Amino acid sequence: MNNLSSRQRKLVYLAVIVILLIPIIWLGRPTSGTGATRDQGKLAQLRTRYDLGENQLGQVDPTSAAMNLVLLGFRGIAADLMWSQADDNETTKNWAELRSNVDTIIMLQPHFVRVWQFQGWNLAYNVSAAWDLVADRFFWVKEGAKFLKKGRAINEKVAQLPYEEGRILGSKMGRADEWKYFRQFFKKDPNEELYKGLADPELNPKGTDNYLAAKDVYLVANDLQQKFPNTISMLDVLFRSYPYRSQLSYADALQREGHFDDSSRVAWEQSYREWVENFGQEKFYGPAGAYHLEMTERDMQEAAEGQGTDVEEFTHWVLRMQNETRFPYWKFRAQAESAQLMVDAHRLIYDGEKQFVQGKLSTARDSLLRGMTMYEQLFSKFPVLATDDEALEESITAVYYWQRILKLEFKPIPAQYPLSVVYANHSNLLPVIESRFKRDTGQD
Amino acid sequence: MSFDPVPYNLFQGVSTWLQVMGLGLLLVVVTTLAGSLGYGLKGPVLWFWGVIGAIKDVSEISARRIWALAMLTAREAIRRKALLVFGVFALLFMFGSWFLSSPGEKADIQIQRHVVFVFTAISWLVLPVVLMLSCWGIPEDIKARSMHTVVTKPVRRIEIVLGRMLGFSLIATLVVALMAVAGYIWIDRQVSQDAHGQLVCKVPVYGKLAFLDRQGQPASAGINVGDVWTFRSYIEGSTKACAIWEFERLGDSSLMALPATKDRETTRGLRVQTGFESFRTHKGLMSSGLLCQLTLVNPSTNLRVPLPAFEVAEYRGDANVTPIPASLTYYDSEARKNKTVDLLKDVIADGRLKIEARCLNGEQFLGMARPDMFIRTADRSFAVGFFKAITGVWLQALVIVMIGVAASCFLKGPVATLMTFAVLIVGQSFRGLIDKIVSGDQLGGGPLESIYRMVTHLNQTVELDLSKSVTGTIKWTDWISQQGIWLVQQTFPNFGYFGMSPYVAKGFDVDFRAAIVPSVAVALAYFIPCVLLGYFALKLRELESK
Numbered sequence: 001m002n003n004l005s006s007r008q009r010k011l012v013y014l015a016v017i018v019i020l021l022i023p024i025i026w027l028g029r030p031t032s033g034t035g036a037t038r039d040q041g042k043l044a045q046l047r048t049r050y051d052l053g054e055n056q057l058g059q060v061d062p063t064s065a066a067m068n069l070v071l072l073g074f075r076g077i078a079a080d081l082m083w084s085q086a087d088d089n090e091t092t093k094n095w096a097e098l099r100s101n102v103d104t105i106i107m108l109q110p111h112f113v114r115v116w117q118f119q120g121w122n123l124a125y126n127v128s129a130a131w132d133l134v135a136d137r138f139f140w141v142k143e144g145a146k147f148l149k150k151g152r153a154i155n156e157k158v159a160q161l162p163y164e165e166g167r168i169l170g171s172k173m174g175r176a177d178e179w180k181y182f183r184q185f186f187k188k189d190p191n192e193e194l195y196k197g198l199a200d201p202e203l204n205p206k207g208t209d210n211y212l213a214a215k216d217v218y219l220v221a222n223d224l225q226q227k228f229p230n231t232i233s234m235l236d237v238l239f240r241s242y243p244y245r246s247q248l249s250y251a252d253a254l255q256r257e258g259h260f261d262d263s264s265r266v267a268w269e270q271s272y273r274e275w276v277e278n279f280g281q282e283k284f285y286g287p288a289g290a291y292h293l294e295m296t297e298r299d300m301q302e303a304a305e306g307q308g309t310d311v312e313e314f315t316h317w318v319l320r321m322q323n324e325t326r327f328p329y330w331k332f333r334a335q336a337e338s339a340q341l342m343v344d345a346h347r348l349i350y351d352g353e354k355q356f357v358q359g360k361l362s363t364a365r366d367s368l369l370r371g372m373t374m375y376e377q378l379f380s381k382f383p384v385l386a387t388d389d390e391a392l393e394e395s396i397t398a399v400y401y402w403q404r405i406l407k408l409e410f411k412p413i414p415a416q417y418p419l420s421v422v423y424a425n426h427s428n429l430l431p432v433i434e435s436r437f438k439r440d441t442g443q444d
Numbered sequence: 445m446s447f448d449p450v451p452y453n454l455f456q457g458v459s460t461w462l463q464v465m466g467l468g469l470l471l472v473v474v475t476t477l478a479g480s481l482g483y484g485l486k487g488p489v490l491w492f493w494g495v496i497g498a499i500k501d502v503s504e505i506s507a508r509r510i511w512a513l514a515m516l517t518a519r520e521a522i523r524r525k526a527l528l529v530f531g532v533f534a535l536l537f538m539f540g541s542w543f544l545s546s547p548g549e550k551a552d553i554q555i556q557r558h559v560v561f562v563f564t565a566i567s568w569l570v571l572p573v574v575l576m577l578s579c580w581g582i583p584e585d586i587k588a589r590s591m592h593t594v595v596t597k598p599v600r601r602i603e604i605v606l607g608r609m610l611g612f613s614l615i616a617t618l619v620v621a622l623m624a625v626a627g628y629i630w631i632d633r634q635v636s637q638d639a640h641g642q643l644v645c646k647v648p649v650y651g652k653l654a655f656l657d658r659q660g661q662p663a664s665a666g667i668n669v670g671d672v673w674t675f676r677s678y679i680e681g682s683t684k685a686c687a688i689w690e691f692e693r694l695g696d697s698s699l700m701a702l703p704a705t706k707d708r709e710t711t712r713g714l715r716v717q718t719g720f721e722s723f724r725t726h727k728g729l730m731s732s733g734l735l736c737q738l739t740l741v742n743p744s745t746n747l748r749v750p751l752p753a754f755e756v757a758e759y760r761g762d763a764n765v766t767p768i769p770a771s772l773t774y775y776d777s778e779a780r781k782n783k784t785v786d787l788l789k790d791v792i793a794d795g796r797l798k799i800e801a802r803c804l805n806g807e808q809f810l811g812m813a814r815p816d817m818f819i820r821t822a823d824r825s826f827a828v829g830f831f832k833a834i835t836g837v838w839l840q841a842l843v844i845v846m847i848g849v850a851a852s853c854f855l856k857g858p859v860a861t862l863m864t865f866a867v868l869i870v871g872q873s874f875r876g877l878i879d880k881i882v883s884g885d886q887l888g889g890g891p892l893e894s895i896y897r898m899v900t901h902l903n904q905t906v907e908l909d910l911s912k913s914v915t916g917t918i919k920w921t922d923w924i925s926q927q928g929i930w931l932v933q934q935t936f937p938n939f940g941y942f943g944m945s946p947y948v949a950k951g952f953d954v955d956f957r958a959a960i961v962p963s964v965a966v967a968l969a970y971f972i973p974c975v976l977l978g979y980f981a982l983k984l985r986e987l988e989s990k
Contacts, residue, residue: 091673092446093721095759096556096949132722132758134730139550177727193638439727 079108090122093130099123099143106151113158113231116151120144124168134181135190141182144168145203152220158231159224162217163239169203170214170246174253183253186210211250218243237284237293241325244279247271248330251337252390258354260347265338272334280331286321288314293327329388336382345374349398357441361405368402372418379422392426397433399423404437446675447946448815449650449958454965461969464934468973498979501600509599513607514614521577521615529573533623536565537630551639552761556949558634559830562627563945566620567837571868574616574841578848579860581608582982605978608849616841624834628827642762645829645953646717648818649698651689651799660684669723669809676721676811681734681803687812690743691819693795696788700822702767713769713787715820716799720756720764721811728805733757735804738766744793749774749785753804761951765820824953832954833944839967840942844868846967846974847937854981870932871939878933881926890922937966 004012029041082105089098102119109115124144128137148165155161173182186204189195199207206213222240225232232239251267280294289307291300295318304314322328336342348371355364375395378385385391399419406413437443480487549557582604585591594604635643657663658680666677666687679685694714704710722734733755740749749772757763772791773784785791799817803810847867851860870878880886887904888894896918897904908915941962947954954960 092675093673093759094446096553097560099553100557100560132724132756133733133760136758136760178730181731435726442729 075108079105082108090127090130095127098127102147106147110154113151113155113160116148116155116161117164120148120151120164120168123147124172134178135185137178138182138185138190141168141172141176142200142203144172149203157224157228159221159228159239160232162221162224163232163242166214166217166221166242166246169210169217170242170249173210174214174249179253180257183210183257186213209250209253211246211253215243215246215250218246235321235324237321237325240282240284241279244271244275245330247274248334251334255337255346255350258347258350260343260350265343268334268337272331272338275327275330275334280327284321286317288317291318291321293318293322293325294331329384332382332384333388336378336385341374341381342378345371345378346394347371348374349394352398353401353440356401356405361408365402365405365409368398368405369418372398372402376418376422379419386422392422393429393433395419396423396426396429397436400430400433400437446950448675448813449947449955451955451957452941452962452965454961457962457965457969460934465973498602498983501602501979504600505603505606509603510607510610513594513599513604514610517581517608517611518614520581521612524577526573526577526615527619529569529619530622533565533569533626536569537626551636551642552951554639555631555635555642555951558631559945559949562631563833563837563948566623566627566834567840570616570619570623570837570841571844573619574612575844575848575864575868576861577615578608578612578845579852579864580857581612582849582852583855583857583860586985601982602975602979605849605853605975605982609846609975609978612845612849613842616845617838620834620838620841624831624837628830631830632826642951643826644951645824645826645948646951647821647824647953648717648815649691649694649821650815650818651691653812653814653817654688654690655679656684656686656688658683658685666812667809669811671723671811676813676816678721678723678809678811679801679803681808681810682806686800686802687817688741689799689801689814689817691797691799694792694797694819695795698819698821699770699788702769705767708769711769711771713767716766716768717762717818717820718756718764718766718801719761719816720758720801721816722756722758723809723811725807725809728808734808734810736810737802737804739800739802740768740772740787740791741798741800742791742793743796743798745790747785747790749791756810826948829948829953832960833948835960836942836944836954836963839963840939843937843939843942843967843970846970850974850978850981853978854985867936868939871937875938875940878929882930882933889919890925892918892921937970938962941966 027042029044082101086098086101086105089095089101102123105115105119121144124141128140128144131137131140145165145168148161148168152158152161152165169186173179173186176182187199187207187209188197189200191200195201199205204210204213222243225236225239229236247267248271251264251271254264254267276294281292283290283292285291289304289309291303291314295303297315300315300318301311304311307314348367352364352367352371355361355367372395375391375398378391379395396419399417399422402417403413477488477491480491483490582591585594591604595601632643655663655666655677666679666685668674669678679687699712699714702711702713702715716738718736718738720736724734728734735753736756737753738751740751741747751766751768751774754764754766768787770787771784772787773782775781776783791797801810801812801817844864848860848864851863855863877886881890888897889908893908896902896908896910900909902909908918910918941959944954944959944963947959
């Protein structure tokens with residue numbers, strides 16, 4: 001091939017290696033540690049400028065970093081294979097391997113936010129639903145939340161991840177069909193052997209309500225959203241409403257569970273204050289200028305004139321954002337729920353349903369009728385209640401139970417009774433109420 | 445269990461091997477004999493003496509010489525720093541626990557994670573090492589001319605091949621054995637105390653499964669509830685639908701001590717474990733599992749003994765054990781009184797017992813497959829199953845050694861490595877796909893049909909929208925390539941048999957007839973062809989050609 005001797009060839013190789021090393025060393029000089037970019041290599045400077053360093057994105061997982069280094073450029077292929085395997089594990093209900101594979105995927109792609117989002121949701125919603133026993137379902141819901149919690153530690157600059165975690169702690173635990181169990185389990189984990197009758201400290205170190213824990217996480221998300229506004233995938237005004245919505249849901253859940261004492265009233269009052277005074281006063285920027293949600297028409301006019309924008313357009317956008325967040329509704333609801341009449345109506349209906357299950361039919365009938373009468377008064381006092389799905393469902397459920405009692409007692413249903421108009425106008429809700437009745441009472 | 449350990453049909457395996465081996469030999473004889481005719485009449489004579497020489501070589505094999513060569517090979521492998529693999533292994537195990545354990549993890553999940561990790565680590569470390577060693581040994585010897593010094597000694601070529609295989613196998617054995625012991629100790633130490641109770645090997649006795657439909661008529665399977673995974677089929681609650689398992693060869697030895705309960709003292713009896721899946725059409729009572737009732741049926745007298753109903757605890761393995769005491773008291777609904785029967789005398793007939801499973805909740809379903817009910821005999825130590833499963837990794841390493849050494853006898857190092865690696869990948873990862881293609885279960889047709897469907901975005905389930913003649917041509921061409929895949933299926937080893945870790949991971953002893961027998965059979969099946977291939981290749985090879 002050539003006339004060079006073996007020694008000469010080796011010397012040439014050595015020279016080429018040294019020449020190639022010079023730019024590599026120059027480009028790859030490490031960070032100085034003092035923050036002075038002029039002492040850093042070119043690549044380190046670019047990493048600092050564009051926030052691309054592992055430690056700048058969040059906590060560095062040594063195992064993950066080592067794995068990615070060892071795989072050289074093949075981590076994409078490895079991640080694809082793991083995804084395929086995880087999918088197969090889920091189909092064949094091989095839950096242990098699914099969890100391992102999901103962990104491996106995350107080690108390969110620790111800063112791929114969509115992976116955290118999808119797999120966290122998958123564990124909490126899909127995998128949990130594949131299990132039959134409620135305690136097992138709760139375990140997987142927790143796994144989803146824990147997974148996202150880990151994700152936000154590794155991605156400290158992404159607001160979407162704490163939001164997703166809050167969604168599992170709040171909506172999933174508080175609104176699933178199993179919500180009564182999930183809310184109890186969140187404070188007192190079903191794995192008594194491990195948690196000794198207390199909450200799982202990894203998710204609920206304070207032993208608090210799931211909605212309040214979700215609120216804390218949503219507040220973290222809001223802080224991050226303020227610093228890194230581009231890391232969310234929805235309107236900022238909606239995104240920032242979630243901690244306050246969580247407080248409202250907490251107050252609502254107390255009532256759903258039959259707490260009609262001061263605790264629920266105090267919760268509603270706090271919800272009102274936070275909704276109106278905190279969230280309502282936050283400043284947002286819309287297409288027509290800066291605004292906040294707690295604005296009257298006069299406020300809007302003044303603000304538009306102050307910013308030199310068209311009043312009509314400004315008003316249009318503020319009203320639109322108020323509707324998006326259901327700001328007036330929740331303001332009214334928090335206010336109304338603090339009223340004694342509303343608290344009494346809830347209590348009577350709740351008691352009536354409970355007495356029905358216990359077989360105390362005549363007491364149940366009386367409680368329900370009184371609750372229905374109060375609800376009718378509330379509908380006429382607060383007409384906006386007629387647009388509230390929850391109020392409608394509760395009132396029509398009361399009528400449904402009351403009618404069932406009359407049938408069991410072989411008594412005719414009178415033509416006119418409290419809430420008869422509401423009942424007739426919203427008969428479309430009956431299938432849902434019937435199935436819930438069947439589930440709650442075990443009767444057909 | 446999530447797979448069905450079907451016993452391996454050894455007779456069928458051996459007869460297939462004889463057919464393939466016979467066909468292969470015939471092909472070799474015919475082609476080489478035809479090729480020898482190129483040398484005129486002298487060719488077949490030389491061919492004949494070559495065969496006689498081979499028979500002579502085989503008959504004069506010396507164990508001492510093979511052992512000496514094996515020792516030489518093993519020393520050479522150690523000199524090539526093959527044992528450095530232990531360093532990587534130690535690193536993995538030192539830090540593995542950092543990302544494997546998490547607090548509050550379910551015991552079975554914890555065990556599965558650790559077992560799968562150990563087996564994956566051992567396989568991934570051992571197989572590449574033995575693959576490289578076996579594929580590069582002979583080519584490197586030829587290159588370094590150390591082979592010349594060996595072949596000039598009174599050593600037969602077949603002994604070189606066997607010595608190489610034995611030497612590398614010894615190294616593989618040493619590495620696998622040490623890693624297995626370390627892995628076992630590591631699992632034992634890493635699994636938390638509360639999960640330790642589940643670190644056992646269940647020894648199941650499986651039965652045959654049959655179904656009755658909702659009218660009580662025999663059915664080939666239960667209902668398909670729409671689950672993508674069709675492993676289980678479902679029976680409807682509060683109907684006549686049921687699943688019936690028939691067990692055989694039961695007797696006094698199947699009974700074991702049952703712990704005392706509030707209703708009875710310690711006694712002897714059968715332990716029946718179930719692993720049914722629940723499917724609800726409505727939420728029902730969410731806080732409780734679906735109710736299942738087992739009924740013991742004497743296959744001869746048709747005596748029916750209903751057992752108390754129990755709640756199905758889905759995916760919770762050991763939580764679904766039904767103890768059946770040797771002396772059973774049950775309520776006879778026809779006679780309207782309690783009756784007591786003896787399990788062995790009255791219920792089990794000639795070692796046979798039927799058990800019917802029914803779902804008691806209306807509009808709810810229970811999913812069942814054959815391995816979802818078994819009679820659990822005395823558990824064995826976790827070590828038993830673990831080391832049995834390790835033999836799978838070991839046998840796989842031996843097959844790799846055999847193929848690698850045989851390939852290195854006629855190929856250069858890199859090509860032999862690629863070939864052996866391809867055999868490993870195809871046998872390990874693509875076996876399922878190959879089986880599906882050969883059996884015709886794979887949707888979307890062969891290569892040409894698949895290309896057409898992909899390009900035109902045609903769904904796999906839709907008929908081809910082409911003329912009859914074009915469709916026929918595509919199908920025919922695909923059939924030809926399918927035969928090629930059939931050949932691959934018949935000649936490439938099925939490495940799936942060696943994967944025994946799922947048994948241990950799920951807490952079961954490795955099934956002898958479903959796992960050990962086929963893996964040993966595969967290893968033996970490749971031994972003779974690999975040795976013959978290596979021998980003739982080395983004999984005919986021009987050693988001066990590097």
